[in-house]
Amino acid sequence: MIVGNYFSLEPPFIFLTLWGIFLTCLSFLAVPVFAPLKKKTFALLYLGFAGGISLVFLSESWLFLVIGWEIITLTTAFMVSQSHRKLGQQYFFLQFVGECLFLYTVILAQTTGYQKVGVISEVWLQNLFIVGVGLKSAIFGLHFWLPPVHSQASPPVSAILSGLTVKIGFVLLWRIIPQENAFLLGLGLIMAIYGGIQALLATDYKVLLAYSTISQLGYIALGIGIGSPLARAGSILHLVAHSLAKSTLFIGSGLWEKAHHTRNIYQFQNSWGKNPLNALATTIGFLSLAGIAPFAGYAGKHLIKLEAEGNLWLLILIQLISFLSVLYSLRFLWWGLFKNRSNFTLQKEVQKSNLSFQLLIATFILLILGIWPSTFSALLGIETDGLFLWSFQKILSNLIPLVTGGLLLFWLGGLSVRPKKAPSLDFLFQGTYTCCYRISRRCFQLLDSEKWIKEGLGGGILLLSQKIYRIVFTSFSNQLLLIPILLFLLLLLARIK
Numbered sequence: 001m002i003v004g005n006y007f008s009l010e011p012p013f014i015f016l017t018l019w020g021i022f023l024t025c026l027s028f029l030a031v032p033v034f035a036p037l038k039k040k041t042f043a044l045l046y047l048g049f050a051g052g053i054s055l056v057f058l059s060e061s062w063l064f065l066v067i068g069w070e071i072i073t074l075t076t077a078f079m080v081s082q083s084h085r086k087l088g089q090q091y092f093f094l095q096f097v098g099e100c101l102f103l104y105t106v107i108l109a110q111t112t113g114y115q116k117v118g119v120i121s122e123v124w125l126q127n128l129f130i131v132g133v134g135l136k137s138a139i140f141g142l143h144f145w146l147p148p149v150h151s152q153a154s155p156p157v158s159a160i161l162s163g164l165t166v167k168i169g170f171v172l173l174w175r176i177i178p179q180e181n182a183f184l185l186g187l188g189l190i191m192a193i194y195g196g197i198q199a200l201l202a203t204d205y206k207v208l209l210a211y212s213t214i215s216q217l218g219y220i221a222l223g224i225g226i227g228s229p230l231a232r233a234g235s236i237l238h239l240v241a242h243s244l245a246k247s248t249l250f251i252g253s254g255l256w257e258k259a260h261h262t263r264n265i266y267q268f269q270n271s272w273g274k275n276p277l278n279a280l281a282t283t284i285g286f287l288s289l290a291g292i293a294p295f296a297g298y299a300g301k302h303l304i305k306l307e308a309e310g311n312l313w314l315l316i317l318i319q320l321i322s323f324l325s326v327l328y329s330l331r332f333l334w335w336g337l338f339k340n341r342s343n344f345t346l347q348k349e350v351q352k353s354n355l356s357f358q359l360l361i362a363t364f365i366l367l368i369l370g371i372w373p374s375t376f377s378a379l380l381g382i383e384t385d386g387l388f389l390w391s392f393q394k395i396l397s398n399l400i401p402l403v404t405g406g407l408l409l410f411w412l413g414g415l416s417v418r419p420k421k422a423p424s425l426d427f428l429f430q431g432t433y434t435c436c437y438r439i440s441r442r443c444f445q446l447l448d449s450e451k452w453i454k455e456g457l458g459g460g461i462l463l464l465s466q467k468i469y470r471i472v473f474t475s476f477s478n479q480l481l482l483i484p485i486l487l488f489l490l491l492l493l494a495r496i497k
Contacts, residue, residue: 006059006060006061006064007058007059007060007061007064008058008059008060009058010381011379011380011381012236012380012381012382013057013058014058015379015380015381016057016171016240016380017053017054017057017058019240019243020050020053020054020057020164021050021053021054023159023160023163023164023243023244023247024046024049024050024053024160024164025046025050026247026358026361026362027046027156027159027160027163027247027251028042028043028046028156029355029357029358030155030156030159030251030254030355030358031043031046031156033254033255033355034154034155034156034254035082035083035154035156038082041082042079042082042156045075045078045079046075046160048071048074048075049071049072049075049076049079049160051068051071052068052069052070052071052072052075053068053072053164053168054068055067055068055071056068056069056072056168056171056172057171059117060116060117060118061116061117062106062109062110062115062116062117065106065117065172066099066102066103066106069099069102069136069168070099072165072168073092073095073096073099073136074092076091076095076157076160076161076165077091077092077095079153079156079157079160080149080153080157080161082154082157083153083154083157084152084153086426087148087149087152087153087425090145090149090425090428090429091145091149091425094135094145094425095135095136097135098133098134098135098136098142099136101131101132101134101135102132102133102136104132105125105128105129105131105132105133106132108125108128109125109129112125117172117175117176118175118176119175119176119177119178120176120177121178123181126173126176126177126181126183126184127181127183127184129172129173129176129177130173130181130183130184130187133168133169133170133172133173134169136166136168136169137166137167137168137169137170137217138166138213138214138217139169139187139191139217139221140187140190140191140194140214140218141187143191143214144428145425145428146166146210146213146214147198147207147210147211147214147423148422148423148424148425149161149425150162150206150209150210150213150250151204151206151207151209151210151422151423152206152422152424154254155250155251155253155254155255155257156251156254158206158209158250158253159246159247159248159250159251160247162209162210162213162246162247162250163243163244163246163247163250164243164247166213166217167217167220167239167243170217170220170221170224170235170239171236171239173221173224174224174232174235174236174239177224177225177227178227179227180225180226180227180228181224181225181227182225183225184221184224184225185221185222185225185226186225187218187221187225188218188219188220188221188222188223188224188225189218189222189317189321190218191214191215191217191218191221192215192216192218192219192222192321192324193215193218193317193320193321193324194214194215194218195211195212195213195214195215195216195217195218196211196212196215196321196324196325196327196328197324198211198214198215199211199212199215199324199328200324200327200328200331200415201415201417202328202420203264203265203266203417203418203419203420204263204264204265204419204420204422205253205256205257205263205264205265205268205332205336206250206253206263207263207420207422207423208265208328208332209246209249209250209253212246212289212325212328213242213246215321215324215325216238216242216246216289216325218321219235219238219300219301219304219321220235220238220239220242221235222235222304222318222321223235223236223238223300223303223304223307226304226307226308226314228307230303230304230306230307231303231304231307231308233300233303233377233380233382234299234300234301234302234303234304234306234307235300235304236300236380236382237299237300237303237373237376237377237380237382238297238299238300238301238304239300240296240300240369240376240380241288241296241297241299241300241366241369242288242289242297244296244362244365244366244369245285245286245288245289245296245297245366246285246289247362248281248282248285248358248359248362248363248366249282249285249286249289251355251358251359252278252281252282252285252359255275255278255355256268256271256275256278256282256336259271259274259275260274264419265332265335265336266335266416266419268335268336268337271336271337272337277356277359277360278355278359279337280359280363281359281362281363282333282336282337283333283337284363284366284367285362285366286329286330286332286333287329288366288370289325289329290322290325290326290329290330290401290402291322291325291326292326292398292402293370293398294367294370294371295366295367295369295370296365296366296367296369296370296373296376297370298370298373298398299369299370299373299376299377301322302373304318305318305319305322319401322401323401323404323405326401326402326405327405327408327409327415330402330405330406330409331409331414331415334409334414335414339414
């Protein structure tokens with residue numbers, strides 16, 4: 001049902017909106033634990049975020065969708081800035097660039113005749129939308145910002161970023177791409193494999209979760225790219241399951257950092273003794289990411305695998321991706337929760353971090369959605385009658401990767417690797433400045449005989465690089481001045497409409 005040609009009340013979009021509001025509230029429950037002095041500020045930001053999510057998921061109008069997405073960008077940028085001001089500036093600038101790419105694609109879609117958000121038949125325009133949402137949704141090639149931001153933001157903000165924010169672009173692609181898209185299918189495969197390998201080699205817990213997000217987003221892209229009804233259903237089911245699992249894991253990561261005073265998984269000691277409820281929630285969250293039944297992540301992956309059975313090579317790749325998920329999940333569970341179990345008293349700061357309600361609710365829902373996946377899919381308006389009936393073959397297909405992964409990790413000694421430095425966006429911004437500086441130096445060397453060219457061209461490039469660096473990297477207020485440009489584009493969009 002369409003309301004006033006602006007909003008859709010179809011079952012999937014109503015459910016996604018309510019689900020988004022629910023996850024927003026669930027993440028906000030962690031704010032008093034990790035940012036007790038900024039509860040009012042975060043309350044306003046989370047309220048704005050919930051409004052933006054509602055606009056994006058329900059909107060049939062490109063204008064309202066863009067406005068909702070920009071509200072989400074602004075609120076999440078201010079959330080990140082509450083704990084890391086410089087990181088917030090970097091995140092805002094990159095998201096603003098992504099918004100410009102997306103706006104260009106929307107304007108092009110409207111001039112092509114698509115006045116409402118809906119199915120797009122032209123493959124070239126579908127591919128342009130994939131690129132248009134790529135930076136905001138961390139599609140491979142434009143994903144570089146996700147590990148630094150998600151790993152450095154405070155736990156409630158990481159939960160909202162990974163659980164909801166990066167999913168918005170994939171919901172949009174799910175709405176506009178009704179059939180197979182080879183470009184998205186290929187990107188999904190690359191994302192899932194790349195993210196899985198990086199998560200498998202990570203030693204910083206939040207970095208592991210961040211790369212895991214890229215891998216699981218690849219699975220969602222894979223389902224949309226295959227394009228069949230079952231694969232599309234699997235992608236949206238997995239999107240919902242992953243959003244809850246990853247929100248729970250990121251909030252739990254904050255409790256583990258408080259308990260162990262480190263994010264290095266090799267230094268986690270007796271996690272079950274320090275916070276048994278968080279240990280249980282973490283275990284179920286990772287089993288859901290791995291797609292192990294009866295947890296929520298099983299349903300979506302099962303449908304995507306069913307649809308890939310007609311293509312042997314695609315099925316092999318999907319099984320490899322699933323095995324990667326099992327491996328990095330088991331690897332963390334071994335090092336983080338099960339390897340060191342010596343007696344240890346519960347730490348005072350963990351006792352005060354009372355997130356029992358949030359963890360219990362999340363764990364309960366992950367179980368319910370996995371035990372009754374048909375009810376889960378019915379809420380989204382998806383019919384899956386008989387597809388989730390249990391059999392000996394299905395139980396065996398679940399146990400094989402779990403047992404094989406466990407034996408492989410045991411043979412590899414838990415796959416211990418040397419700890420790496422946490423990823424940072426400083427490298428990107430500083431690298432851009434350094435590159436411009438080197439170009440100017442090169443100009444000095446090549447044009448040394450021409451003083452006026454040397455001073456004009458080389459000095460001009462150096463001055464320009466310094467100006468750009470100062471504007472986009474050090475002055476958040478100057479970045480905010482870019483907002484009128486966006487508003488002008490929105491007015492232009494309205495005029496086109």
